[in-house]
Every structure is written in C-alpha cells, then in structure tokens.
Amino acid sequence: MEEDIIEALISLSNSLSSVPSDFEELHLNEVNAGNKLSSYIPRSNSDDTVRVLTSFVENLSFDGKRILNKFIADSKDDSTLYECAINLCTAILIPMKARGPSSSVTHSPFQESGIDITFEEVASMMIQSSSRRDQPKLKTLCLKRDSYRCVVTGYFDKSARGKFSSEMLEGRLMNTELAHIIPFSLEKYGGDEEERNVARLWTTLYLFFPDVLKIAEIGPDNVNHLSNAMTMLSAVHDGFGSLNLALESTEDENTYKVKMYPGFASGLCRDLPTPNANNERLIKLENHTGFNCHLPSKVLLNTHVAIARILHASGKAEDIHNIYQEREKIRSLASDGSTDVRRLLLLG
Structure with a gap:
C-alpha cells in the first residue's frame, strides 16, 4: 500500500498545481485536516500518526503544506492517515537520516511544469x-x-x-x-x-x-x-x-x-x-x-x-535510529518488504 499513498499524493499535487490558489479553500482544508487529526483514534499506545502528520504540516513549505492538508482533509478513514504517516517516515525521514560517505547539473525536464511529476x-x-x-x-x-x-x-x-x-x-x-x-x-x-x-x-x-x-x-x-x-x-x-x-x-x-x-x-x-x-x-x-x-x-x-x-x-528520531541499528544487523531492510518497518517505527 506504500506506493499507493505516494501516488495518491502525487496525483493530488498535479491536480492542485493546475488551478490557482484559493486562500479560502486553503484555510478550509487546514481546518478540516486539523479536525481529522483531532478525531483520529490511535491503534495502540505507540501509534504516533497524529504527531507525525502534525510535524509535517507545521514544518513544510507552502506547497507541501497545501498538498498534505488537502490529503488529510479528504481522507476517508483513520487507516489512510496511518498509512500516510508510515509512508512519509519511510520516504523522507528514514532516507534523510543517513550518513553516506557527478555529473554536472543539467536542465530539468520539470523546470517549467511546477511539481507535476511521476x-x-x-x-x-x-x-x-x-x-x-x-x-x-x-x-x-x-x-x-x-x-x-x-x-x-x-x-x-x-x-x-x-x-x-x-x-x-x-x-x-x-x-x-x-x-x-x-x-x-x-x-x-x-x-x-x-x-x-x-x-x-x-x-x-x-x-x-x-x-x-x-x-x-x-x-x-x-x-x-x-x-x-x-x-x-x-x-x-x-x-x-x-x-x-x-x-x-x-x-x-x-x-x-x-x-x-x-x-x-x-x-x-x-x-x-x-x-x-x-x-x-x-x-x-x-x-x-x-x-x-x-x-x-x-x-x-x-x-x-x-x-x-x-x-x-x-x-521519530530514536525510532529511526533503531531502524538503522536493525539494518546493521540484517545488512539491509528486506527488499521484499518483509522487514517490519511499522514495528520499528512504533506506529502500531
């Protein structure tokens, strides 16, 4: 389901980039997103879905905030919010919290296309x-x-x-x-x-x-x-x-x-x-x-x-640190997805 959420976010981004910003709608999405998060029912005591999504919403730039608030506001159930939190952790936080030990910069094929990307x-x-x-x-x-x-x-x-x-x-x-x-x-x-x-x-x-x-x-x-x-x-x-x-x-x-x-x-x-x-x-x-x-x-x-x-x-800093310790033990997260990232992230 991981890629489904990311693809849904991309699709939403593409639809939003085709219309000018409506600040009244932006405010409404922000309010509705806040209400969705306020009514979220945690799966367990370790379910940090609300905290994770809130941290993203509060620290993203305008474009990112617009997309995520709209996605949360339009979410059908708590399961979608849970999966979104998992996806954001695995697609942004885990890869960026890594210490790694060129070609020239070339013109981007997306340079004039906003954030319409696939x-x-x-x-x-x-x-x-x-x-x-x-x-x-x-x-x-x-x-x-x-x-x-x-x-x-x-x-x-x-x-x-x-x-x-x-x-x-x-x-x-x-x-x-x-x-x-x-x-x-x-x-x-x-x-x-x-x-x-x-x-x-x-x-x-x-x-x-x-x-x-x-x-x-x-x-x-x-x-x-x-x-x-x-x-x-x-x-x-x-x-x-x-x-x-x-x-x-x-x-x-x-x-x-x-x-x-x-x-x-x-x-x-x-x-x-x-x-x-x-x-x-x-x-x-x-x-x-x-x-x-x-x-x-x-x-x-x-x-x-x-x-x-x-x-x-x-x-999630300590949880993701634990993921890297686990990764050291097993060399890498299983490519078939069998490694229990949800358990390591303590999200349920």
Missing part, C-alpha cells in the same frame, strides 16, 4: 548513478572553497599544512570529511526495482520540497555537486548526517544559524561558534577559491533543517 519522469533522469569515484575530486574542491576548514567549527583539515602559518594551524588541525546535504545514499540504484525505489524517494522529496528540483536542481545523478557538499569534522558530520545538527538560513546572505537537536554530541558545543546576544551560533559560508564557485545551496540547507525539525517534532 515516478517514470524521475526515473528517466537517472541515466547514471553518481559515483564514489567522484568524491575525492569533490572533497578537494570543497577544501579549497572552504579554506581547508570545517565550515561549522573552523578547524583545519590536515592537508592545510604548508598553506597557512604554523601559528594559525597550531592546535587546530583535524581530519575532515566530505559532507553531503542531501545524502549520498539517495543516489544508489542498480536493478530495475532499486531504481524505482530511488525514483520514489526523490519524487516524494520533490513533492514536498519542490525547490530542491526547481531551484537547486539536485537529483540522483548529481548529488556529488559543490552546492550539495561541505567540509566538516567527522563528529560534526555525524551530527549533520543524522539530522541532530542543521544550518538554518538567516536574513543575512550566506549566514546560517547552527541548530542543535537531542542526540547531538554536547561535548562538541565548545568547538561551535560562540553564541551572540540572541543566543544564536552563526556561521558564514564563503568561497575562498578566488574564482566563481558554488556555495552550499540555501535551498538544500533549508530543506535539511526542515526535515530535521520534522524528525524531532514527530518523535
């Missing part, structure tokens, strides 16, 4: 999977752009020796890693079934965060792009990849607030920027190459922080 159209973009062979070159470019430093802590990568004075580097040399904003793990596909699964994940991401495609132009074939990559210390990368740390844009260009969530290693706080008068830890992303070069995408970073907020507001 699995088949996304799959047609997936000509060649981004490769780990691209990553050493990408890391080198990121190091140069980021001044051989972790963008969050300012610590230098060990390759900075000889490029800066010993006084500047003293006590500040560490191993850094290449950190993807949209996880590298979302590029993987081999056979037809795996390709369709990856297409479904990207289609769902575009559905609720259309600017990932329309503005950032990031997809399964070009996750190894400078706009989707940063230099980070290993421990910071761990927190960022697991959605326990995120960067939220501010009104100042290329300036971001460092957001920490439960699960982030508190011992790292001493290495983060000092809080300002508003108790905000700010970083500024800059290009240090001396030539025109992509900075990490504001769209992708805001998508990442929105999903981090959803993950923690939904209460």
